[in-house]
Ligand SMILES: NC(=O)c1ccc[n+]([C@@H]2O[C@H](COP(=O)([O-])OP(=O)(O)OC[C@H]3O[C@@H](n4cnc5c(N)ncnc54)[C@H](O)[C@@H]3O)[C@@H](O)[C@H]2O)c1
């Protein structure tokens with residue numbers, strides 16, 4: 326079963342979704358003046374191999390496009406990758422009528438969006454997400470960026486794609502680790518915005534959902550709901566003045582864990598896995614600081630631990646063998662862009678569907694919440 330609906334956003338960035346999505350993309354390609362300039366496609370090694378053929382089959386005109394390929398993985402989301410591609414784009418005559426097509430997961434759309442935003446003060450770009458995280462999260466909302474060393478997303482722009490085209494057939498070749506990782510954003514979205522969906526997920530159990538075929542209807546419904554939710558929130562508060570901050574649940578500690586692992590193990594921790602573990606900690610913080618009941622907190626924590634058991638154990642081993650690991654993680658939290666006046670501010674939940682932004686928590690409470698990942 327393939328997504329079949331089509332969603333239009335209020336901000337002018339449209340999301341086309343379903344088995345006709347690539348036809349929609351072709352129409353845009355043919356109807357615009359981009360053809361007179363040049364079309365560029367950014368892929369990574371995996372999406373170049375697995376996804377580009379499907380895209381070119383749907384849009385034969387892309388045969389003439391210049392393809393830039395980066396290595397797969399978080400390490401490619403760097404200023405040096407952006408610089409290399411800027412140099413090649415300029416050498417190929419890219420101008421403001423050129424179009425950059427990002428075909429890949431969150432690394433490709435974050436990096437490609439950043440490249441598009443920076444080149445000649447902004448060229449148009451399209452996101453065609455191929456990972457679950459890309460579809461439900463990264464490709465939507467116009468946050469672009471690159472990492473600085475192990476520090477995540479330190480450089481970036483808010484810069485919207487012209488449109489987003491989502492075709493679930495790309496997910497056929499996505500490795501299961503990345504399905505599990507993308508699932509974390511779906512759980513986050515349910516916890517902050519859809520208590521009915523959250524109860525449904527809870528009844529099913531994370532392990533059982535993760536065992537289902539990604540092309541089956543239950544997943545397609547989850548993708549659709551999550552994508553629509555993210556789209557709605559980011560349209561209402563594009564620059565993250567207030568409402569959009571609710572999407573950060575699990576991410577403050579999640580990003581610190583991602584950076585902590587990346588500094589010690591080049592394979593790093595997948596973004597969604599880090600968010601799932603971050604949500605375990607921030608659920609406990611929600612109990613301590615935002616009035617989430619102990620019972621509901623434990624339900625959420627048990628659900629996440631069942632889905633992300635191995636990731637919690639692996640991180641636990643690294644934390645135990647690293648001297649002053651909690652101090653390191655706390656220092657990373659202080660680098661996070663959600664810091665205000667030297668304090669760590671979290672997005673927490675008072676209950677499923679009741680997010681609370683800008684909740685401050687101290688070092689001791691943060692440590693107690695990290696313990697919940699490992700005990
Ligand atoms: N901008 C945002 O709002 C936002 C939101 C969430 C995540 N992100 C960022 O996105 C990144 C994580 O996204 P991700 O998990 O998609 O990472 P990713 O882009 O690294 O993709 C995951 C892996 O799957 C491979 N892949 C992707 N699609 C495939 C397909 N169809 N078939 C086979 N292999 C495929 C990729 O090559 C990569 O190895 C992080 O850098 C995170 O910070 C950004």
Ligand SMILES: [Zn+2]
Nearest residue numbers: 462510576600
């Ligand atoms: Zn995320």
